[in-house]
Amino acid sequence: xxDGAPISGSLRNRLVAILVGGAAVLALLLFFAIRGYATQVxxxxxDSILGAAVTSILDAAAIRFGxxxxxxxxxxxxxxxxxxxxxxxHAVWQDGQFLSGxxxxxxxxxxxxRLPVYRTVEFAGAPVRLVTxxxxxxxxxxxxxxxxxxxxxxxxxxxxxQGISRxxxxxxxxxxxxxxxxAFWATSTTIGQLSRLTxxxxxxxxxxxxxxVKPVPAEMGPLVASLNSLMGRxxxxxxxxxxxxxxxxxxxxxxxxxxxxYAEATLQRVDKEENRKALRSMVRAIDESSRxxxxxxxxxxxxxxxxxxxxxxIDLVDLVQELVLRLTPIADMRDLDLxxxxxxxxxxxxxxxxxxxxxxxxxxxxLKYSPPDGVVDIRVxxxxxxxxxxxxxxxxxxxxxxxxxxxxxTRGENSxxxxxxGLGLTIAKDVATAHGGALRLSNRPEGGxxxxxxx
Amino acid sequence: xxxxxVEDNPExxxxxxxxxxxxxxxxxxxxxxxxxxxxxxxxEYDLILLDIMLPDGxxxxxxxxxxxxxxxxxxxxxxxxSQVSDRIGLLDLGADDYVTKPFDHAELxxxxxxxxxxxxxxxxxVTELGGVVFDPVAGQLTVRGNVVALRNRELRLLELLIxxxxxxxxxxxxxxxxxxxxxxVSENAIEVYIGRLRRHLGAxxxxxxxLRSLGYxxxxx
Numbered sequence: 001x002x003d004g005a006p007i008s009g010s011l012r013n014r015l016v017a018i019l020v021g022g023a024a025v026l027a028l029l030l031f032f033a034i035r036g037y038a039t040q041v042x043x044x045x046x047d048s049i050l051g052a053a054v055t056s057i058l059d060a061a062a063i064r065f066g067x068x069x070x071x072x073x074x075x076x077x078x079x080x081x082x083x084x085x086x087x088x089x090h091a092v093w094q095d096g097q098f099l100s101g102x103x104x105x106x107x108x109x110x111x112x113x114r115l116p117v118y119r120t121v122e123f124a125g126a127p128v129r130l131v132t133x134x135x136x137x138x139x140x141x142x143x144x145x146x147x148x149x150x151x152x153x154x155x156x157x158x159x160x161x162q163g164i165s166r167x168x169x170x171x172x173x174x175x176x177x178x179x180x181x182x183a184f185w186a187t188s189t190t191i192g193q194l195s196r197l198t199x200x201x202x203x204x205x206x207x208x209x210x211x212x213v214k215p216v217p218a219e220m221g222p223l224v225a226s227l228n229s230l231m232g233r234x235x236x237x238x239x240x241x242x243x244x245x246x247x248x249x250x251x252x253x254x255x256x257x258x259x260x261x262y263a264e265a266t267l268q269r270v271d272k273e274e275n276r277k278a279l280r281s282m283v284r285a286i287d288e289s290s291r292x293x294x295x296x297x298x299x300x301x302x303x304x305x306x307x308x309x310x311x312x313x314i315d316l317v318d319l320v321q322e323l324v325l326r327l328t329p330i331a332d333m334r335d336l337d338l339x340x341x342x343x344x345x346x347x348x349x350x351x352x353x354x355x356x357x358x359x360x361x362x363x364x365x366x367l368k369y370s371p372p373d374g375v376v377d378i379r380v381x382x383x384x385x386x387x388x389x390x391x392x393x394x395x396x397x398x399x400x401x402x403x404x405x406x407x408x409x410t411r412g413e414n415s416x417x418x419x420x421x422g423l424g425l426t427i428a429k430d431v432a433t434a435h436g437g438a439l440r441l442s443n444r445p446e447g448g449x450x451x452x453x454x455x
Numbered sequence: 456x457x458x459x460x461v462e463d464n465p466e467x468x469x470x471x472x473x474x475x476x477x478x479x480x481x482x483x484x485x486x487x488x489x490x491x492x493x494x495x496x497x498x499e500y501d502l503i504l505l506d507i508m509l510p511d512g513x514x515x516x517x518x519x520x521x522x523x524x525x526x527x528x529x530x531x532x533x534x535x536x537s538q539v540s541d542r543i544g545l546l547d548l549g550a551d552d553y554v555t556k557p558f559d560h561a562e563l564x565x566x567x568x569x570x571x572x573x574x575x576x577x578x579x580x581v582t583e584l585g586g587v588v589f590d591p592v593a594g595q596l597t598v599r600g601n602v603v604a605l606r607n608r609e610l611r612l613l614e615l616l617i618x619x620x621x622x623x624x625x626x627x628x629x630x631x632x633x634x635x636x637x638x639x640v641s642e643n644a645i646e647v648y649i650g651r652l653r654r655h656l657g658a659x660x661x662x663x664x665x666l667r668s669l670g671y672x673x674x675x676x
Contacts, residue, residue: 257557261470
C-alpha cells in the first residue's frame with residue numbers, strides 16, 4: 001500500500017547534510033591549522049638560522065685601535081645555504097650610518113643588545129625574511145652601536161610549505177572522506193531502526209493487532225508506545241464490530257428462521273393453490289435474504305483476511321472430502337452425486353478457512369444449477385499447480401459473459417428461478433487472488449459449467 | 456423418532472415442533488440450558504437439536520458437558536452464526552453437524568438422516584409391510600429378500616407413503632416435501648418418482664394407486 005503521507009524533507013538527507021557539511025568544515029579547519037602551524041615551524045627554523053648568522057656577524061665585530069673592524073665570517077653565509085639557492089642580502093650600519101652591503105635594506109629599530117628583530121618585507125622583487133640585530137661595542141674611549149641586517153629570500157621555505165600544504169590537503173581530504181563514510185553509516189544505522197519498525201508495521205495484516213515487543217531505541221519508545229495504544233484501540237473496535245456482526249446475524253436470522261418454519265408448516269396444511277403459491281414465494285424470499293446475508297458476511301470476512309492469510313500446510317483432498325461429506329445431505333435431497341477424483345494427497349500452503357469458503361461457494365453453485373439425478377465432478381490436481389476443478393451438468397455459463405460473472409452481484413442471464421446473491425464466484429475469485437492463484441470459468445463441451453480454482 | 460429441541464425462541468421452537476410432529480416424530484422442547492440438561496439426563500433421544508445462544512448460557516457448554524458425560528446421542532447445532540471459524544469450532548466440540556438459521560426443513564431432515572445413518576447405533580424404525588422391509592435410516596428397502604438401493608427422493612417418497620397406507624397424498628403435498636423451493640419443475644416430476652417406486656415395489660404386495668385429480672395412495676393387497 002502506498003497511500004502517501006504528506007512529506008516534508010527527509011531525516012536521512014538532513015542528517016547526511018549536517019554530518020557531511022560538518023565534516024567539510026572540520027576538514028578545512030584542519031587543513032588551515034596544519035598549514036599555519038607548519039608555516040610557523042618552518043619560519044621559526046629560518047629565523048633561528050638567520051638569527052644565528054646575524055649573531056655570528058655581530059660577534060665578529062670588534063673595535064681595534066679606535067676603528068670598528070667587521071670581518072663577516074664565511075660560516076655565517078654558508079649556514080644560510082639552501083637547496084633552492086636562496087639569495088642572501090646584508091647591510092651594516094654604525095650608529096645609524098650605512099657602512100656596507102645593500103643600502104636599500106630597510107633598517108629596523110632594534111631594542112636590546114643582540115636581540116634580533118624579524119620581519120618579512122618585499123626586497124628586490126621578492127619577499128624576504130629580514131632579521132636585524134644590534135650590538136654596542138665599547139672601546140677604550142668610545143661606544144659605538146653596530147646594526148646588522150640580513151635578509152634571505154624564501155624560495156626553499158615556500159617549497160617546504162607547498163609540500164606540507166599538499167600533505168595537509170591530502171590529510172584533510174582523507175579525513176573528509178572518512179567522516180563522510182561515517183556519516184552515511186551513522187545515518188543508515190539510525191534510519192535503519194525506523195525502517196525496521198516500518199517493515200514490521202507493514203508486514204502485519206489487519207488481524208495482527210498485538211503490541212510491538214521488540215526492543216527499540218529510547219528515542220523511538222514514545223512512537224512505539226503510541227502505536228501500541230492505537231493497535232489496542234483498533235483491536236478493541238474490531239472485536240466489537242465482529243461481535244456486532246455475529247449478534248446482528250443472530251438477531252436477523254432467528255426471526256427469519258421462525259417465519260420460514262411457519263411458512264413451511266403452513267404449506268403442509270393449506271390446499272388452495274394461490275395460498276400455496278404465496279407461501280412458496282415467501283420461503284424463497286427468506287432464502288434469498290438469508291443467503292445474501294451469509295454471503296455478505298463471508299465476503300466481508302474474506303476482504304478482512306485477504307491481506308493477511310493465515311497459511312497452513314493442508315491437504316486439498318482432505319479439505320474437499322470434508323466439504324463433500326458436509327454437503328452430501330444437501331446433494332442427496334436432489335439426488336445428486338458428488339464425485340471426488342484425486343490421485344493422492346495434494347499438499348499446499350493456504351488459508352484453510354478461506355479456501356473452504358471458496359470451494360463451498362463453488363459447490364453450492366454446482367448443486368443449485370445441477371439437474372436432478374446429476375453428477376458433480378470434483379477433481380483435485382497437484383500439477384502443474386494445486387488446483388480444484390468443479391464441473392456440473394447444469395445449464396452452463398451464458399457464453400458471452402464468462403469474464404464478468406465473477407464480478408460483485410453479477411449473475412448470469414440464465415440464472416432465473418435459482419436463488420442467489422451474485423457473490424459466490426466473487427468470493428471464490430477473491431480467495432484465489434489472495435492466494436496468488438486464479439479462478440477460471442468454462443463450459444463443458446457436453447454441457448454444464450466448470451469452475452477451476454488454482455493456487 | 457424421538458428428538459430433543461433446545462431453542463429459546465418460542466416462535467421458532469413452536470414452528471419446528473409443529474413441523475416435526477407433522478412428520479410423525481416425538482419431540483421435547485427445552486427453552487433453557489438447565490432444561491436441556493434435565494431432559495438429556497432423563498430421556499433417551501435419537502437426536503438433539505441445539506441452539507447456541509441461550510438465555511442462561513452458551514450451547515457449546517451443553518455440548519462439552521454432554522460429550523464429557525459419555526452421552527453419544529448425536530447433536531445437530533442450529534446456529535445463526537455463519538462465520539466458518541464458528542462452524543469448525545462446533546464440530547471440534549463434538550457436534551455431528553450444524554445448520555445455519557434460517558434453515559430449510561428439508562435440509563434439517565436430510566442432515567438428521569445423514570447423522571443417524573452415520574451413527575447407525577440408534578433405535579431402528581424399521582417398517583415391515585406387505586412383503587417389504589423398509590429401513591428409512593439406512594435408506595434400505597428389502598423386497599422379498601432382495602435389497603434395493605433407493606435414491607434419496609425415492610426414499611423420502613416411500614417414507615411418506617408407507618407411514619400412512621391408504622391415505623391419499625396430493626401431488627402438491629408430495630412435491631413440497633420432495634423438492635426444494637428453488638425447483639420450479641416439481642409437480643410433474645413427482646410422476647417420475649412414483650414410477651420408479653412402482654418398479655421397485657413390483658414384486659411386493661404393495662401398490663401405488665393413482666387417483667385422478669386427487670393424488671396417490673399406497674395400497675396393501
